[in-house]
Amino acid sequence: MNDENKSKSVDNAGAEEKSATNVSTAGWSSMTRRGLLKALVSIPFLGAFFLAFFKKKAVDDVKKQAVLEELGVTETGPAVIPDAISRPPGDRVRVGIIGMGGEGEALVRFAGFAHPDWVESSRQDAPGRLETYLAQQDLNIAITAVCDMFDVRAERAIAASSTDTRPGGASANPPGRRFRSYTDMLESGEVDAVIIATPDHWHSQISMDAASAGIHVYCEKCMTQTEEQTHAMYDAVKQSGIVFQLGHQNRQSEAHNKAREIIAADILGPITLVEGTTNRNDPWGAWVWDIHEEGNPQTIDWEQFQGPAPNRVPFSLERFFRWRCWYDYGTGLAGDLLSHEYDAVNQILGLGIPESAVASGGIYHFKDGRDVPDVFQSVYEYPDRDLTFVYSATLANGNYRGLQFMGHDATMQVSGNLNVSADRSSTRYKDKIEQGLIDTSRPMFTYRPGFKGIDAVTSATEEYFASRGLLFTYRGGRRVSAYHLLIGEWLDVIRNGGETSCNIERGFEEAITCHMATRSFQEGRKVMWDPTSRRIV
């Protein structure tokens, strides 16, 4: 707009207002009534806004209240979660780490001893991750002993044990001592407790030896390879009275604890089908793990690694670094991933061991010399509970299917979050569906623990674990490592007594359930559980 126009318009304005007024020009009073109305032109719109806003809010609130009253659970209140730690950690516990691969390193880290490399990479790439780590409670332990068959990993364990970047402002400890064999460690008198994160084929032997030495055990799943080992390990742990924790992080998941509330409130109606799934689609997720460049017969104690493996073979880097691909060392999809789904279902429904199992599958994608299937399904029957639990897995497709509990009245989907959707033909919600208070096309109940924050999840496999609440969970909206809580609980029971959440009873149920699937697959038949003789038949 040019100056000429501008001055003209100002004049216009002046003339317009002047003709209508003859008042003092000291303040707003100099404004005409028309001018004042112009200034307040939006007020009716604001009125309309608030009218619509409160109407919408009232409608939403009525719907929400109706649903929540019907369900009898709180939407936002935290689930009742057993405290992982009952009292501040008093006595220092001396812990040995046996097996410092990926899982071992994660466990040691969340026990408060992150390797300096991890600290450095977090500082650069994921400051939020480091912040969460450093905010962890100091568990007051020392990693006094380390044992790994590969020199590089043993050295990493020693470096982690003496790190000075500690959570909760804890100070650095002297480096842990390396033992060439775990038996030397158990006999050294330098450990009160051990974390066992070796390949599966060593779990039961080490656990039993530790139990007989009176040393507490935190053991990774799957806790055994066979039914016989499961019985032997169960007896050894029971007789010794040590504190045993099986490494199932989902036991600490806030969503899983909330799911128990949903079940207790009988929101789903009779549940006839539970579906647990695994979908991963990257080589790492299919256990094609990196072969370390320094791995060779000089740096790896191959003979000791093989130990109780059923078949002894010449030195193999593939077998050492990718041991989950062979039944000699691992337990396949059943022990590695079905175990997570089963334990979640067992935690939520308390199912125990099924009456029967039928499993099938094959090596359909990763034809790399492995002997464990990469596609695997198992169907478990629980006639006394009137339900079937189906597990379905592929390592060559990433489509997320989640874990679902299907009842007559509603379906509950459980992951890091929790969604409950009413069933179109539900008897219980029939009236509310007809009244339009419950919409079956959307979840009627959603529970999102720790909604205020997300993780810098970096890999497809991490995403898989994160979606199942296996990497971290929430306490009062704060993100906490699930590993940390589980180890914290184990140490708390060691110090103060009580019961671990994934004790030897739960471990027994899980191991037997997994082995039933593996046996069914390997033997090509339906297997049954005989509860009287406590045997798979």
Add this chain to the structure above:
Amino acid sequence: MTQQSDAILGRNYTGLQTTALVFLRILVGWHFFYEGLAKLLNQYWTAAGYLAESQWWFSGLFLNLAANPTALAFVDFINSWGLVVIGLGLMLGAFTRVFTIAAMVLLFLYYIAAPPFVGYVYSVPMEGSYLIVNKVLIELAAVGVLLAFPTSMSFGLDRLIFWKKSPEYQALQRANG
């Protein structure tokens, strides 16, 4: 409104032009205000999901914001209250220039966080189909129009707030000698 000319900040708009501009300002304000209130009332709401979807040049910055709980709490606070205050300001026509600029900054950030460029796919479903231009960009342009053609000195609380600085008042002063 008739076809008589309205003088706004010394510019001549027709009645239709003024009506259209004021209406646009109120609509954008309404949208901002409700977006802000809805976020404040929803305790589950966080910008994390949107930020975590970020692509293009600035994705590193936005992803870091999403991953850092302290930064995220700050972003959530600024975003929801910012929307409320900007929305109210635009609706009422109060301090409109400042809030118009603030609205453009916010919309610009939303746009560059997740631009609908060729090859970018977002898991959060969109309600329409977009190529480079999306509704955020259009709203950004609309607010740009409001900045270029301000109306609040005539139709809005700014008329009261900045009364003594208005050409109208100055003219009155001159006329009254």
